[in-house]
Amino acid sequence: xxxxxxxxxxxxxxxxxxxxxxxxxxxxxxxxxxxxxxxxxxxxxxxxxxxxxxxxxxxxxxxxxxxxxxxxxxxxxxxxxxxxxxxxxxxxxxxxxxxxxxxxxxxxxxxxxxxxxxxxxxxxxxxxxxxxxxxxxxxxxxxxxxxxxxxxxxxxxxxxxxxxxxxxxxxxxxxxxxxxxxxxxxxxxxxxxxxxxxxxxxxxxxxxxxxxxxxxxxxxxxxxxxxxxxxxxxxxxxxxxxxxxxxxxxxxxxxxxxxxxxxxxxxxxxxxxxxxxxxxxxxxxxxxxxxxxxxxxxxxxxxxxxxxxxxxx
Amino acid sequence: xxxxxxxxxxxxxxxxxxxxxxxxxxxxxxxxxxxxxxxxxxxxxxxxxxxxxxxxxxxxxxxxxxxxxxxxxxxxxxxxxxxxxxxxxxxxxxxxxxxxxxxxxxxxxxxxxxxxxxxxxxxxxxxxxxxxxxxxxxxxxxxxxxxxxxxxxxxxxxxxxxxxxxxxxxxxxxxxxxxxxxxxxxxxxxxxxxxxxxxxxxxxxxxxxxxxxxxxxxxxxxxxxxxxxxxxxxxxxxxxxxxxxxxxxxxxxxxxxxxxxxxxxxxxxxxxxxxxxxxxxxxxxxxxxxxxxxxxxxxxxxxxxxxxxxxxxxxxxxxxxxxxxxxxxxxxxxxxxxxxxxxxxxxxxxxxxxxxxxxxxxxxxxxxxxxxxxxxxxxxxxxxxxxxxxxxxxxxxxxxxxxxxxxxxxxxxxxxxxxxxxxxxxxx
Numbered sequence: 001x002x003x004x005x006x007x008x009x010x011x012x013x014x015x016x017x018x019x020x021x022x023x024x025x026x027x028x029x030x031x032x033x034x035x036x037x038x039x040x041x042x043x044x045x046x047x048x049x050x051x052x053x054x055x056x057x058x059x060x061x062x063x064x065x066x067x068x069x070x071x072x073x074x075x076x077x078x079x080x081x082x083x084x085x086x087x088x089x090x091x092x093x094x095x096x097x098x099x100x101x102x103x104x105x106x107x108x109x110x111x112x113x114x115x116x117x118x119x120x121x122x123x124x125x126x127x128x129x130x131x132x133x134x135x136x137x138x139x140x141x142x143x144x145x146x147x148x149x150x151x152x153x154x155x156x157x158x159x160x161x162x163x164x165x166x167x168x169x170x171x172x173x174x175x176x177x178x179x180x181x182x183x184x185x186x187x188x189x190x191x192x193x194x195x196x197x198x199x200x201x202x203x204x205x206x207x208x209x210x211x212x213x214x215x216x217x218x219x220x221x222x223x224x225x226x227x228x229x230x231x232x233x234x235x236x237x238x239x240x241x242x243x244x245x246x247x248x249x250x251x252x253x254x255x256x257x258x259x260x261x262x263x264x265x266x267x268x269x270x271x272x273x274x275x276x277x278x279x280x281x282x283x284x285x286x287x288x289x290x291x292x293x294x295x296x297x298x299x300x301x302x303x304x305x306x307x308x309x310x311x312x313x
Numbered sequence: 314x315x316x317x318x319x320x321x322x323x324x325x326x327x328x329x330x331x332x333x334x335x336x337x338x339x340x341x342x343x344x345x346x347x348x349x350x351x352x353x354x355x356x357x358x359x360x361x362x363x364x365x366x367x368x369x370x371x372x373x374x375x376x377x378x379x380x381x382x383x384x385x386x387x388x389x390x391x392x393x394x395x396x397x398x399x400x401x402x403x404x405x406x407x408x409x410x411x412x413x414x415x416x417x418x419x420x421x422x423x424x425x426x427x428x429x430x431x432x433x434x435x436x437x438x439x440x441x442x443x444x445x446x447x448x449x450x451x452x453x454x455x456x457x458x459x460x461x462x463x464x465x466x467x468x469x470x471x472x473x474x475x476x477x478x479x480x481x482x483x484x485x486x487x488x489x490x491x492x493x494x495x496x497x498x499x500x501x502x503x504x505x506x507x508x509x510x511x512x513x514x515x516x517x518x519x520x521x522x523x524x525x526x527x528x529x530x531x532x533x534x535x536x537x538x539x540x541x542x543x544x545x546x547x548x549x550x551x552x553x554x555x556x557x558x559x560x561x562x563x564x565x566x567x568x569x570x571x572x573x574x575x576x577x578x579x580x581x582x583x584x585x586x587x588x589x590x591x592x593x594x595x596x597x598x599x600x601x602x603x604x605x606x607x608x609x610x611x612x613x614x615x616x617x618x619x620x621x622x623x624x625x626x627x628x629x630x631x632x633x634x635x636x637x638x639x640x641x642x643x644x645x646x647x648x649x650x651x652x653x654x655x656x657x658x659x660x661x662x663x664x665x666x667x668x669x670x671x672x673x674x675x676x677x678x679x680x681x682x683x684x685x686x687x688x689x690x691x692x693x694x695x696x697x698x699x700x701x702x703x704x705x706x707x708x709x710x711x712x713x714x715x716x717x718x719x720x721x722x723x724x725x726x727x728x729x730x731x732x733x734x735x736x737x738x739x740x741x
Contacts, residue, residue, distance in 0.1 A: 206410075
């Protein structure tokens with residue numbers, strides 16, 4: 001009696017669950033099995049919430065919300081207090097406000113840059129891999145050139161050439177970032193191009209563009225997506241480094257790198273209390289580190305979920 | 314008999330690092346309408362390259378360097394045929410899968426692992442039968458609007474109908490333009506003066522460009538939000554896919570379209586591959602060793618299936634195999650190939666009763682027989698390296714009857730008795 005009820009219920013569930021939903025559930029289970037994944041997910045969701053609700057958490061004052069409000073010109077940072085929950089930087093820039101609005105900026109930089117990189121990288125890599133010959137030669141030699149120059153040096157030179165500022169940083173990171181994706185996609189496509197099912201698709205009358213976009217890319221895109229999800233953190237870190245070097249946003253902008261740059265002089269306190277200004281360095285630095293860590297953990301999880309060779313084990 | 318496709322002295326070379334592999338050395342075959350044609354030979358003798366040359370899908374670094382491949386379709390003048398080697402890639406794309414389609418050796422590798430079965434079968438319809446599908450969709454939409462009562466869905470359906478009609482109109486315009494280009498190209502087929510060659514090249518390029526434009530325009534359909542209007546079309550196609558799968562004896566045809574290739578058995582996968590090939594009722598089905606990786610019972614099923622389909626929906630079959638038993642059972646006419654040469658072409662009975670070419674004789678002697686007691690014979694020697702093939706007849710180093718002339722000149726394919734062609738100096 002009991003067994004039949006259970007069986008019936010199982011039957012019902014089998015019928016009710018659409019294959020796509022089932023696949024989704026499987027992915028989610030797989031995704032949540034790893035505790036590190038959950039940590040990464042929580043970190044990123046937290047940051048995303050902060051970014052979305054930034055105007056509520058830290059109401060902006062001026063016309064440009066990304067400009068950190070500052071109360072006075074005093075050079076010495078002041079410790080956490082009622083008005084400044086996380087203290088202030090030099091010239092009394094509010095750290096709390098900077099961290100909150102900096103989250104928005106970090107997402108903006110990371111997502112824009114990685115998305116543009118993906119687009120360029122996938123298209124160029126697909127062309128190089130599928131058509132081969134002279135297109136391949138030209139595109140791959142260009143990527144080699146990009147790899148030959150140290151990344152940060154090239155980025156600095158280009159930012160200076162374009163004119164410093166956040167836009168310049170984003171443009172430069174887009175220009176310099178795509179070769180990784182191009183190489184990976186090209187390698188994947190070189191393998192897939194010779195597969196029987198591609199030949200079969202050609203024999204069925206599919207055109208080369210259709211074969212690239214419909215038959216090859218769905219097979220090869222996952223490794224690139226995994227790299228991309230890991231790279232969002234790296235891109236933000238690089239942008240912060242450029243800001244730290246004084247090439248990114250201007251002083252007082254809600255950019256984590258900029259905030260770390262402003263705390264450069266206050267790493268060590270006066271002789272009687274060496275840790276007097278701990279909040280100035282540790283808070284923005286910690287936020288950057290958490291953001292990067294979150295994306296890296298998520299990237300690992302993305303591999304578990306996306307990669308069809310890993311997932312069925 | 315009416316010819317369907319003719320390969321005339323086709324030379325295909327592979328330009329590898331070690332040297333030029335002369336894979337096809339002037340192969341000629343003629344497949345007539347309504348016949349099953351066999352292509353036999355040992356591995357590496359160029360059977361697959363022959364059919365890939367016929368479809369113009371020789372993989373790089375291979376290239377067709379000489380010869381003619383004539384296609385006799387009812388669309389245009391039947392008498393002369395169209396040399397497809399001179400046509401544009403876009404033209405070939407409209408032929409492949411539509412008039413000629415192909416089944417590959419291993420079904421498991423010729424299905425894309427990340428696309429659902431439904432999509433892969435539907436692609437044939439999307440590529441070659443889009444106009445019919447659009448018309449059907451518009452009709453069903455009309456019927457639904459008439460019977461429907463809800464006001465809002467009615468408007469949505471009318472809107473969908475309008476979009477489909479626009480798409481159909483665009484498609485018809487494209488078809489007209491392409492038909493015009495093809496007609497003009499056919500007129501220019503045999504002229505060799507410079508002006509018409511230039512015009513031919515220009516038209517071929519124009520056809521390619523048109524196809525690319527259409528592809529880009531069709532990409533609009535896949536944009537987010539806009540793509541929802543296309544769902545109706547996919548529903549129509551799905552009905553056809555399910556019908557096709559039912560026809561081919563796939564169990565549970567309602568659910569199979571949602572599955573992925575790895576969820577099916579080898580025999581089922583081969584059926585799906587056949588379904589993809591047959592979706593548009595091709596005039597010629599090329600089967601490249603369709604059963605070599607299946608166990609015997611499934612082999613028998615697949616062979617029966619192809620036989621049945623031959624009598625109902627396809628005109629001709631070009632069957633590649635190295636299994637002589639299958640040839641005897643399936644084919645009307647056979648060509649025996651050796652190292653890129655077509656040695657002997659004959660009706661199946663003649664070939665088995667009276668093999669003429671020394672290679673064919675050796676091949677038949679090396680087939681195990683039921684009552685034979687002695688050890689199985691084999692042909693001495695090995696298949697030659699095709700980078701440096703033997704001069705003259707490529708079989709002469711292994712041939713027991715080789716004469717002096719065999720190593721000097723390539724023997725021409727001559728008619729020995731009616732319908733029995735042979736390339737050997739023993740019979741001239």
